Amino acid sequence: MTTAYDQLCEKFARLAKLNGAAAVLHWDAAAMMPRGGAGARAEQLATLSLVTHEMLCEGEVGELLDQAEGVAAEGASGFGPWQRANLREMRAKWSHATALPGDLVAAMSRAGSACEMVWRTAREADDFAALRPYLDEVVALVRQAAVAKGAAFACAPYDALLSQYEPGLRAADIDRHFDTLAAFLPELLERVLERQASPRLAPERIAPSVQEKISRRLLDALGFDFEHGRLDVSLHPFTGGVADDVRLTTRYDAADPLGSLFPALHEGGHGMYERGLPEGWRYQPVGQAMGMAMHESQSLLVEMQVCRGDAFLGYLAPLLADIGGVSGPAWEGVGLAQRVRHVARSLIRVEADEVTYPLHIIHRYRLEKALLSGDLAVADLPGAWRDGMQHLLGIDVPDDRNGCLQDIHWMDGAFGYFPTYTLGAMAAAQIYQAAAAALPDLPDHLGQGDFGPLMDWLAGEVHSQGRLHGAADDLLEAATGAPLDGAIFRKHLENRYLGG
């Protein structure tokens, strides 16, 4: 006899496989697809998303969930922690899908596509006015969705959006963390800027094909398995594909080799998380990554905590010399460290360093909350953007292209996503500290390019845990002994940028 839970597992496996298909198609769109394929691809992806949404919303799924939860509550055998967690995650996915009427989902999808299309031109032309009506529409629809989901989940509308990316995350938690950051970061930034030396010039270039060779060598060192993944090129580096076939991208500029290697390592951190997810739960909700903050913690742990640290740079410098054929003070020792840890007030989030990045995020977080609550009109966004950048980062924004038009997230309706970047950076510091405490020889290993012990520890404590825990804080507590503790990130920044 097939139980309700078994039937659910089969249904969610089917959904997961269709989502996997979509993930590969998304990667292809960014890394391979010719421009003229965009229309057909949009149709394919929209259809996949519609079909999976309909499958999830079938009346039967709600009934099966009720039945399976009833059986689990009676303490039936076969319902261990993983099965219970899986059922919880199924319910969450179902709740998110069914909280919105179908026509709102369709309207959001259409509005997001239209806004994104206009945005590409508007950003180029620095023309916020052209974008405004489209973004207005997106914000209005997302607000409707937030209200509907908030009502369904009995939480604040913005919290309902957050939970799409990070289960259980609430604005109150973010406020606490971000207010602390906002209180010390501007001053810390000031002090860092005062004491840091100008980075050395690196006149030598490294050909893209050679950068690729170094990137692959670094990913090999990280333990990334090219039998289960690829490294390609895209405009913005990202990690796509599925757990058994992870597609990493970076981009190459002969004049900026570090600008390809560190993104490759960053994406490699994401990739190792995907590869390390529990294989026995591959197509079930509990087998997926914990959330976007935890995902970002794994990429930033590799890129920021490890690879911009001295131990790893001691391994990188000879590699740059051997394979890249570059040498001299800009490519080794203090000179290399100064370059990879250079801090600057800057306009563009994706180019920001570890110290200023959280300020870019706090800025966006505050703005998106205000946009959704109605405290800020879309028309007033450019001005509010300038004010916030001046206030938090002490920098003048010369135009909207380098201001509120720079990111794609809002155009697509992704509100509630930005905070996960900085929560991830904080978690990275905390997890790295725990790993370092558990692995006394870690710096020696990293200095030899040996990521094995660190990755084994992460695999056990984080990657293999999937979504067993109900929230990132629970996973953090199990792995490090405490929920997210911003003081560790602060200490990391102070040690790295003011210490020594």
Add this chain to the structure above:
Amino acid sequence: MTTAYDQLCEKFARLAKLNGAAAVLHWDAAAMMPRGGAGARAEQLATLSLVTHEMLCEGEVGELLDQAEGVAAEGASGFGPWQRANLREMRAKWSHATALPGDLVAAMSRAGSACEMVWRTAREADDFAALRPYLDEVVALVRQAAVAKGAAFACAPYDALLSQYEPGLRAADIDRHFDTLAAFLPELLERVLERQASPRLAPERIAPSVQEKISRRLLDALGFDFEHGRLDVSLHPFTGGVADDVRLTTRYDAADPLGSLFPALHEGGHGMYERGLPEGWRYQPVGQAMGMAMHESQSLLVEMQVCRGDAFLGYLAPLLADIGGVSGPAWEGVGLAQRVRHVARSLIRVEADEVTYPLHIIHRYRLEKALLSGDLAVADLPGAWRDGMQHLLGIDVPDDRNGCLQDIHWMDGAFGYFPTYTLGAMAAAQIYQAAAAALPDLPDHLGQGDFGPLMDWLAGEVHSQGRLHGAADDLLEAATGAPLDGAIFRKHLENRYLGG
């Protein structure tokens, strides 16, 4: 009010988009995917195929077809030739899907996957015995399917299989064409072999990257639009993707440049057909290519009729010299022509020339009919293979690896597909003859690498017709004035290989 026909159009568009997603994933599996991704990809593709099969078999579809056909039969406005043809193709797709019980579809899919997996090893090891039980299972299931479809369509079982690849095609037609071919080809082959000179040696190699450059130049000349397509590498060249994003592949061997260029041109011919399908019917059944024979006619028209002909070789030779840096008697004039038109008795179908290829196909066609009718047991296939190769091609088969284990088709359950290769070759000769009659300056254009007039003619007469016609013979008649006429193919072979 939405009519039944409108609802059908929406459903079939959804199916077409999911099939498009699957097509890109198939391409990725052959051209990009790391080996370790195979399991996940198989799951994605199986799920897509299951979901589309279920959608097509929903009770509602049959009712909507009945309604729409009723309305069309009453001569309702809005039902022009294209709408009628679309409805006919919808009914055909529905009939194929619903003719088989779901468990037979699933069993065939599983048996095909298992057989294909074993085949890869068995071929390598020349171990037919290992394959035998798996192929037995596949043949038994395909026979069941053929009987079920034959009953549903009131036709012979094997004809029902043929119609999966080529609407309306019947074994009786094939027999007529193939018996004629089998009657004159062996003797023609004998005469060709007697009179042809040994091909010249071409000691120079062309680096793969340079071959790729030449391939792209040739595809540009053909009119292939790289804004709507790509050229990549795979073990066996093929054309995948979707009409707005056509993915061609070839493969490069420095020692055999012609072995990359001609496959690229062949796939380019397929690609031009896909690109030229009627854009207004992109996601409807009537907007798809006519069938596999007509598809092959377009690739062979480019590769065989045009590109192995003297006019085009006059354009190719200087290109090989300019870009490829090769010259001398093996790379120009008679020497080049002898190489690209060299005929030989050979063991492997995919390496066969234009004269012997049909014999390989006739051989397979006869064997697969015998396998399905039960006249030939799978256990007796190796012996029957040797006998047939001796009889038709006059060649001894030294082992099964170079014999009955060489092709993937049967392993996957694709019975009824092989004949379309040779029907395509015959159609190619006929279509080219009609194009040449309509375009008196054609050889001059081709000699300058100008495919424009030919491609415009093909676009109008063939590509843009989609599946408006009910069968390849109808399309051929509209385009060339007559249904498939094997005498034209014979004349082509005699002119090219015995004439002059």
